Amino acid sequence: xxxxxxxxxxxxxxxxxxxxxxxxxDGMTIATSGFTPAGYPKEVPKALAxxxxxxxxxxxxxxxxxxxxxxxxxxxxxxxxxxxxxxPYQTQKDCRDKINCGEIDYIDMHLSHVSDFVRYGxxxxxxxxxxxxxxxxxxxxxIPSTSLGNTPAFVENAEAVIIEVxxxxxxxxxxxxxxxQPLKPPNRKPIPIISPKDRIGDTFIKVKPDKVKAIxxxxxxxxxxxxxxxxxxxxxxxDNLIGFLENEVKKGRLPENLLPLQSxxxxxxxxxxxxxxxxxxxxxxxxxxxxxxxxxxxxxxGKVNIASGSSLTLSPKGMERFCNNxxxxxxxIILRPQEISNSPEVIRRLGVISMNTAIEVDIYGNVNSTxxxxxxxxxxxxxxxxxxxxxxxxxxxxxxxxxxGSISSIVPLVSHCxxxxxxxxxxxxxQGVADLRGLSPKEKAKAIIDNCxxxxxxxxxxxxxxxxxxxxxxxxxLDEALSWHYKFLQxxxxxxx
Amino acid sequence: xxxxxxxxxxxxxxxxxxxxxxxxxDGMTIATSGFTPAGYPKEVPKALAxxxxxxxxxxxxxxxxxxxxxxxxxxxxxxxxxxxxxxPYQTQKDCRDKINCGEIDYIDMHLSHVSDFVRYGxxxxxxxxxxxxxxxxxxxxxIPSTSLGNTPAFVENAEAVIIEVxxxxxxxxxxxxxxxQPLKPPNRKPIPIISPKDRIGDTFIKVKPDKVKAIxxxxxxxxxxxxxxxxxxxxxxxDNLIGFLENEVKKGRLPENLLPLQSxxxxxxxxxxxxxxxxxxxxxxxxxxxxxxxxxxxxxxGKVNIASGSSLTLSPKGMERFCNNxxxxxxxIILRPQEISNSPEVIRRLGVISMNTAIEVDIYGNVNSTxxxxxxxxxxxxxxxxxxxxxxxxxxxxxxxxxxGSISSIVPLVSHCxxxxxxxxxxxxxQGVADLRGLSPKEKAKAIIDNCxxxxxxxxxxxxxxxxxxxxxxxxxLDEALSWHYKFLQxxxxxxx
Ligand SMILES: CC(C)(COP(=O)(O)OP(=O)(O)OC[C@H]1O[C@@H](n2cnc3c(N)ncnc32)[C@H](O)[C@@H]1OP(=O)(O)O)[C@@H](O)C(=O)NCCC(=O)NCCS
Ligand SMILES: CC(C)(COP(=O)(O)OP(=O)(O)OC[C@H]1O[C@@H](n2cnc3c(N)ncnc32)[C@H](O)[C@@H]1OP(=O)(O)O)[C@@H](O)C(=O)NCCC(=O)NCCS
Numbered sequence: 001x002x003x004x005x006x007x008x009x010x011x012x013x014x015x016x017x018x019x020x021x022x023x024x025x026d027g028m029t030i031a032t033s034g035f036t037p038a039g040y041p042k043e044v045p046k047a048l049a050x051x052x053x054x055x056x057x058x059x060x061x062x063x064x065x066x067x068x069x070x071x072x073x074x075x076x077x078x079x080x081x082x083x084x085x086x087x088p089y090q091t092q093k094d095c096r097d098k099i100n101c102g103e104i105d106y107i108d109m110h111l112s113h114v115s116d117f118v119r120y121g122x123x124x125x126x127x128x129x130x131x132x133x134x135x136x137x138x139x140x141x142x143i144p145s146t147s148l149g150n151t152p153a154f155v156e157n158a159e160a161v162i163i164e165v166x167x168x169x170x171x172x173x174x175x176x177x178x179x180x181q182p183l184k185p186p187n188r189k190p191i192p193i194i195s196p197k198d199r200i201g202d203t204f205i206k207v208k209p210d211k212v213k214a215i216x217x218x219x220x221x222x223x224x225x226x227x228x229x230x231x232x233x234x235x236x237x238x239d240n241l242i243g244f245l246e247n248e249v250k251k252g253r254l255p256e257n258l259l260p261l262q263s264x265x266x267x268x269x270x271x272x273x274x275x276x277x278x279x280x281x282x283x284x285x286x287x288x289x290x291x292x293x294x295x296x297x298x299x300x301x302g303k304v305n306i307a308s309g310s311s312l313t314l315s316p317k318g319m320e321r322f323c324n325n326x327x328x329x330x331x332x333i334i335l336r337p338q339e340i341s342n343s344p345e346v347i348r349r350l351g352v353i354s355m356n357t358a359i360e361v362d363i364y365g366n367v368n369s370t371x372x373x374x375x376x377x378x379x380x381x382x383x384x385x386x387x388x389x390x391x392x393x394x395x396x397x398x399x400x401x402x403x404x405g406s407i408s409s410i411v412p413l414v415s416h417c418x419x420x421x422x423x424x425x426x427x428x429x430x431q432g433v434a435d436l437r438g439l440s441p442k443e444k445a446k447a448i449i450d451n452c453x454x455x456x457x458x459x460x461x462x463x464x465x466x467x468x469x470x471x472x473x474x475x476x477x478l479d480e481a482l483s484w485h486y487k488f489l490q491x492x493x494x495x496x497x
Numbered sequence: 498x499x500x501x502x503x504x505x506x507x508x509x510x511x512x513x514x515x516x517x518x519x520x521x522x523d524g525m526t527i528a529t530s531g532f533t534p535a536g537y538p539k540e541v542p543k544a545l546a547x548x549x550x551x552x553x554x555x556x557x558x559x560x561x562x563x564x565x566x567x568x569x570x571x572x573x574x575x576x577x578x579x580x581x582x583x584x585p586y587q588t589q590k591d592c593r594d595k596i597n598c599g600e601i602d603y604i605d606m607h608l609s610h611v612s613d614f615v616r617y618g619x620x621x622x623x624x625x626x627x628x629x630x631x632x633x634x635x636x637x638x639x640i641p642s643t644s645l646g647n648t649p650a651f652v653e654n655a656e657a658v659i660i661e662v663x664x665x666x667x668x669x670x671x672x673x674x675x676x677x678q679p680l681k682p683p684n685r686k687p688i689p690i691i692s693p694k695d696r697i698g699d700t701f702i703k704v705k706p707d708k709v710k711a712i713x714x715x716x717x718x719x720x721x722x723x724x725x726x727x728x729x730x731x732x733x734x735x736d737n738l739i740g741f742l743e744n745e746v747k748k749g750r751l752p753e754n755l756l757p758l759q760s761x762x763x764x765x766x767x768x769x770x771x772x773x774x775x776x777x778x779x780x781x782x783x784x785x786x787x788x789x790x791x792x793x794x795x796x797x798x799g800k801v802n803i804a805s806g807s808s809l810t811l812s813p814k815g816m817e818r819f820c821n822n823x824x825x826x827x828x829x830i831i832l833r834p835q836e837i838s839n840s841p842e843v844i845r846r847l848g849v850i851s852m853n854t855a856i857e858v859d860i861y862g863n864v865n866s867t868x869x870x871x872x873x874x875x876x877x878x879x880x881x882x883x884x885x886x887x888x889x890x891x892x893x894x895x896x897x898x899x900x901x902g903s904i905s906s907i908v909p910l911v912s913h914c915x916x917x918x919x920x921x922x923x924x925x926x927x928q929g930v931a932d933l934r935g936l937s938p939k940e941k942a943k944a945i946i947d948n949c950x951x952x953x954x955x956x957x958x959x960x961x962x963x964x965x966x967x968x969x970x971x972x973x974x975l976d977e978a979l980s981w982h983y984k985f986l987q988x989x990x991x992x993x994x
Contacts, residue, residue, distance in 0.1 A: 348842060392617070
């Protein structure tokens with residue numbers, strides 16, 4: 001134990017998860033570590049859920065995290081009915097269901113905004129930060145675990161801190177983090193990153209000792225699932241994307257080794273990263289959010305020299321692989337707070353190529369990343385806005401249809417808009433690529449319909465587009481613009497009967 | 498003449514506007530200086546329009562500018578049918594009409610993106626840059642006139658350059674500009690501005706002498722109109738806005754002297770700046786786009802120490818006032834390229850307070866800044882996205898109704914989305930203020946309906962919102978979401994008959 005908790009004065013703060021959970025009161029705002037199912041606290045939320053179920057008090061909290069977290073946190077607390085308000089991103093089914101039945105108030109924020117909003121006092125006071133760590137040093141510094149997320153800002157701004165020291169994570173993670181905290185305006189300085197490999201901060205988080213109210217031991221692993229094997233559609237989208245990048249190099253618009261890559265999560269993202277392993281690109285770099293298994297492949301193949309992100313989100317197999325070669329990987333991976341991994345300043349400076357997945361896209365290039373049929377939250381916008389707006393080239397991928405073809409992912413008008421026509425440059429489906437740079441709305445519509453739409457919807461969309469007799473900048477019939485979605489909700493398909 | 502054109506070798510490049518206009522061929526991309534009706538070329542476009550009318554050749558160009566420009570450029574060329582493609586912003590009636598009848602392809606871009614898109618080759622090659630200057634130095638450096646816009650990047654990337662030396666502008670403008678050009682990734686460095694007053698570049702633009710194909714003399718003034726007097730609605734919105742800022746100071750979320758202010762253009766913006774003159778705030782700074790007459794008032798009243806923008810857009814009266822006290826104003830005003838005035842990096846670092854006007858807002862906090870009824874372009878997004886997304890606090894103002902009350906500016910769903918729910922924090926109408934920070938969509942809807950909607954639409958919006966029986970994250974009936982707009986188009990009013 002003293003190996004993981006080196007500050008002697010902290011040893012008497014060790015308590016059971018249940019004891020720590022008893023510090024949490026109804027109405028509190030609890031801010032935790034965790035970014036994608038990596039580095040989130042597990043024991044205390046589980047104990048809290050258990051306590052709530054046992055006591056039946058109906059205790060509810062506001063839960064702030066880095067991004068999505070594992071079932072031990074979002075799942076347990078959602079099922080216990082303990083979440084009143086949730087931000088900024090989630091992917092857990094029970095949590096999502098409660099958001100969609102109106103039980104949880106969900107605030108869907110750009111990931112780069114969260115630390116600032118807390119720092120500026122816009123989200124009220126944070127009562128307790130619960131932080132997963134791999135160790136606490138002699139000086140009392142916290143060594144975070146597999147992610148950074150908003151942890152530094154949460155620790156700084158919370159009134160009290162609970163630390164879960166997780167002995168399951170290898171101690172050797174120490175040194176991977178690069179923790180830089182911007183000051184508040186008007187005293188803020190440039191973030192001095194000029195290359196993805198730059199280290200600009202500390203490897204630990206400082207905390208006022210009297211804020212630390214509990215230390216809990218844990219050895220529960222992050223619950224990261226392996227990706228299913230790559231399906232044909234994803235492979236085709238990945239091929240189209242890599243073909244597009246190759247062409248940009250040929251045209252002299254991108255250097256041979258591209259520019260730093262950002263990639264969303266999900267099966268397409270996975271296929272793209274897989275495709276890069278087989279491509280002839282080399283000396284690549286990654287400036288993204290999530291370091292997943294496929295990044296290890298890219299490092300192993302010698303394609304990627306440096307990968308910067310906010311979380312190390314590895315499947316159990318990936319983690320084993322990581323541990324077996326930890327020194328090599330440590331020299332090529334940097335974990336940063338999400339306000340730095342997702343910083344508009346750094347993304348625009350580095351010229352990041354952003355690659356994210358859309359739920360649906362409209363013919364004018366607006367993208368819906370969040371709300372199915374405009375009303376049901378899927379996950380949230382995550383970092384897709386931070387990257388898309390500031391990217392050198394912003395790319396969205398989506399299969400041309402969803403739900404076995406009954407939905408066209410390309411619609412007349414998105415039912416919810418997360419990325420506007422001003423931000424979206426390239427649309428890629430398994431059908432092809434639409435390059436929207438420098439096009440007017442009507443030219444965009446032609447490019448998207450011709451290149452990206454599935455054959456079973458092409459004529460319908462052409463008809464919608466051509467029928468607009470009203471000459472305007474953007475052609476819409478407002479009584480029909482959302483009729484595809486409405487028809488789906490009424491009949492179960494967007495197709496004409 | 499040699500006072501304004503000091504480089505001797507350039508004297509033999511002086512020619513008439515008509516001679517210079519003859520360099521322009523069908524299909525060319527012409528990129529000009531100009532940002533709001535300030536600092537745009539006037540003689541050459543007028544001559545070009547005349548030539549086209551005379552020759553009847555149907556010559557058409559792609560026209561890129563900084564932002565909106567005066568009638569001599571957008572108006573003359575639009576009326577001559579000479580514009581095929583236009584970006585990134587315009588406000589001229591004839592140009593707008595041709596966009597809305599489908600004759601001009603308009604690309605509505607974030608102002609901060611334009612220089613990069615040109616530099617990266619995303620918009621094809623720029624054939625000729627036409628730049629208004631106040632002088633050319635002995636070294637051949639261009640001293641720009643009343644705006645900077647994209648001028649440095651256009652000069653750098655164009656194949657040829659035409660300079661209009663405008664003797665109407667006072668020579669003393671020299672020294673006001675601060676010209677900094679970012680390198681292309683991967684070599685880009687931090688933009689070293691840490692305060693609105695920081696000067697980081699040159700006061701002139703360098704150009705390869707052999708690129709300069711023509712120099713034309715001009716003495717046409719910028720066509721800036723004075724603002725009409727402030728109406729009651731604008732005054733009430735301004736009062737609400739200043740009240741909001743005062744409360745933020747009281748709550749400790751803003752310093753006493755606020756943070757750098759950005760303000761859109763238009764009558765509300767004008768009323769707000771006027772309101773600040775009368776307020777008790779002092780030691781203010783401005784980090785914005787347009788320095789308009791009211792900024793002179795703020796400087797004169799000692800309220801503002803420094804104003805940074807991309808253009809000096811003064812009415813004839815304002816310009817007279819400026820000239821009478823040029824030394825004082827020059828020490829307090831800096832003109833920057835629009836990629837710097839609108840830089841996400843600098844805006845987020847400085848913590849700018851953004852204040853822009855919306856065409857319409859929906860109950861979930863999405864904002865339409867551009868397209869009336871989702872189809873007819875008004876002006877364009879301009880810099881509103883650059884500021885809103887990166888602001889310390891992002892504010893939108895709009896009168897609660899338009900067209901004599903027949904339109905509610907607050908609707909169930911915006912008919913076009915320029916700023917998403919993720920970006921918009923504060924909505925202000927003459928009715929009141931809705932603070933959306935940290936609220937879920939349904940809470941936002943309540944805040945907006947309760948505080949901002951006009952009494953004649955309040956019950957209707959409440960009914961729309963409450964009727965949604967489907968429990969979702971966001972409540973919409975997709976068959977009704979755009980029905981308010983549709984009804985207006987059919988009946989001329991959004992009100993129930
Ligand atoms: C958009 C996003 C949900 C896609 O995720 P994915 O795993 O690649 O995609 P899937 O194909 O599995 O789609 C997810 C679900 O949405 C459904 N869906 C996809 N497109 C749809 C559409 N147009 N209409 C209705 N449903 C749709 C799928 O059917 C699937 O539903 P299911 O869970 O019931 O099977 C995901 O990328 C996301 O959350 N993006 C926003 C955040 C982001 O971009 N992060 C990256 C930077 S942080
Ligand atoms: C939104 C914007 C057009 C408002 O301009 P303004 O001068 O303050 O507003 P006005 O009230 O005069 O409205 C302009 C027109 O839109 C109409 N309008 C306003 N709201 C409307 C609505 N909800 N529905 C239909 N028409 C509407 C007005 O009636 C007026 O029409 P008119 O010219 O036929 O009289 C202007 O602020 C803009 O272009 N914004 C986008 C760019 C920007 O924000 N720039 C700032 C940073 S660059």
